[in-house]
Amino acid sequence: MTAAIPPAPAGAKDLQGRKHCPACAADALHIEARFTTQPLGTFSLAGVATKTVAHETVWLVCRVCGAQAQGRPDGHGNADFDPAEMTPPTSTT
Numbered sequence: 701m702t703a704a705i706p707p708a709p710a711g712a713k714d715l716q717g718r719k720h721c722p723a724c725a726a727d728a729l730h731i732e733a734r735f736t737t738q739p740l741g742t743f744s745l746a747g748v749a750t751k752t753v754a755h756e757t758v759w760l761v762c763r764v765c766g767a768q769a770q771g772r773p774d775g776h777g778n779a780d781f782d783p784a785e786m787t788p789p790t791s792t793t
């Protein structure tokens with residue numbers, strides 16, 4: 701019927717059977733944690749070694765089309781996602 705959907709990466713929370721991608725309707729969404737760095741010039745750290753500032757963020761990702769949205773922490777250890785904010789699939793052509 702349809703091509704096999706790749707499994708969710710290790711450590712990710714698979715939403716299969718619970719939500720469908722708003723971009724491509726695939727049942728292939730998962731939530732994963734990423735470390736996001738702040739852009740250079742937006743922070744200051746003492747010392748001569750190269751440093752950066754990073755914080756953990758959570759993302760809703762579609763494994764079929766690549767659409768993704770960043771979650772907003774709800775203050776209770778979880779995050780809210782707005783599927784309408786998912787970025788459209790990026791074209792590599």
Ligand SMILES: [Zn+2]
Pocket residue numbers: 721722723724725726762763764765766767
């Ligand atoms: Zn999708």
